[in-house]
Amino acid sequence: MFSETRYALNGDLRVAYRASREGPRDIVSVPNWLTCCELLPELPSIRGWVEAMTSLGRLIYFDQPGTGASDPVTPGALPTLEQWADSITAVLDHLGSREAVLTASSAAFAPAALFAATHPSRTTALVVLDGYADAGGTAVVRDEAHAAFARMWGSGMMQHLANPDMPWNEEIRAACARMERLALSPRTLAVMLPPIAELDVRAVLPTIRVPTLVVQHSDNMTSPPAKGKYIAEHIPDAKYVELPGRNWYHSVEPGWRASFQEIAEFLTGHQAEVADDRVLATVLFTDIVDSTRRAAEMGDRDWHALLDAHDVIVRAQLTRFRGREVSTSGDGFLAMFDGPQRAIRCAMAIRDAVQALGLQVRAGLHTGECEVRGRRHRRNRRAHRRTGERTGRAQRRARVQHAARPGDRLRTRPRRARAQGRARRVASLRRRISIAVGFGEIRFACRKPLVHR
Secondary structure, X not given: OOOOOEEEEEOOEEEEEEEOXXXXXXXXXXXXXXXXXXXXXXXHHHHHHHHHHHOOOEEEEEOOOOOOOOOOOOHHHOOOHHHHHHHHHHHHHHHOOOOEEEEEEEOOHHHHHHHHHHOHHHEEEXXXXXXXXXXXOOHHHOHHHHHHHHXXXXXXXXXXXXXXXXXXXXXXXXXXXXXXXXXXXXXXXXXXXXXXXXXXXHHHHHHOOOOEEEEEEOOOOOOOHHHHHHHHHHOOOOEEEEEOOOOOOOOOOOOHHHHHHHHHHHHHOOOOOOOOOEEEEEEEEEEEOOHHHHHHHHOHHHHHHHHHHHHHHHHHHHHHXXXXXXXXXXXXXEEEEOOHHHHHHHHHHXXXXXHHHXXXXXXXXXXXXXXXXXXXXXXXXXXXXXXXXXXXXXXXXXXXXXXXXXXXXXXXXXXXXXXXXXXXXXXXXXXXXXXXEOOOOEEEEEOOOOEEO
């Protein structure tokens, strides 16, 4: 979908950028110095946002000098705000683009605002997503926050802290961690943060004469709503929209759909319909038998050590059978597979492997159509407390595990999909298999008899 990384010239500095296919308009995402365009468009946590935004036009990501794939800069000669704004000009000129919509969040609003004020003819519109004109009152001005950011950098955990409601699992953490490491080193981060925190474009706001939309999350503690309201109040005719949510980024679950719809309506005059993603998949739930009793008997320290060993084994088997961890809930896992056979084999492998720890597990599997939901699933909060996970009827049915005892045969009442077992096939695509995995044996149950081939 996106081009390979290309380079535009900003003075004597090369600015790395990537662009999607051409569309009715160009949309430049002004970076906040913490990303790398080599990885950002394919980041799992923003995949839905990227697909939606590219429906509005050609989406362009770039790295500011000193970060990502762009030219490095020396600590004593960091670019000025004007030079950072000129990176937008360089990328547009290299693409042969006359004008573009600018989207910017957090401190990236500063160069975007300066560009919009000085180049109104090249700015179709300005979209501000939890941005601020000055850093006063935000978390980025505190020295202890800078030190904490540097310590965490490269682990992915900074993204989790800034977006507490974003779905979080090992796959997402690893992807965020890799992007951080490719964006800049901890030392470079420590050098860049102080001058970024000092950016102040409040005096520029009244001079901006382009259509402006300010979208703000109501419960963002890192950049409070007052910062967004200030921008909207001081840019002539700016539109302010406040949406529920705690995440700093508008491009991640659970709130990206609402933000995208506001942007689409602002740019096109009508609100786009965003369908929830639906996929045919096999859902696997696991948990430890008698975990409450075992935890009470062992004590917290020993129990947590045993849980850590259990988690290592489960994740190893998920990797082995190409499962994707969605979330954990204490002593249980929620995972997804693109086919039921690997899910069944994985459940059996987990059952056998944890016996070495003296543990017994049970599991529930279901093959069906799953939906990517942007909100917490009311019937399954205990199973996955993070929002935006893949949920749906299949997920609820997989909770059959909680009623499973060793050797139990259980079933649900599914409708459409298919599943395959070893040397067995379902006669119709409208039949499904539900499996309860006890620690003694695995039993299969379905609505109609399986047909042997």
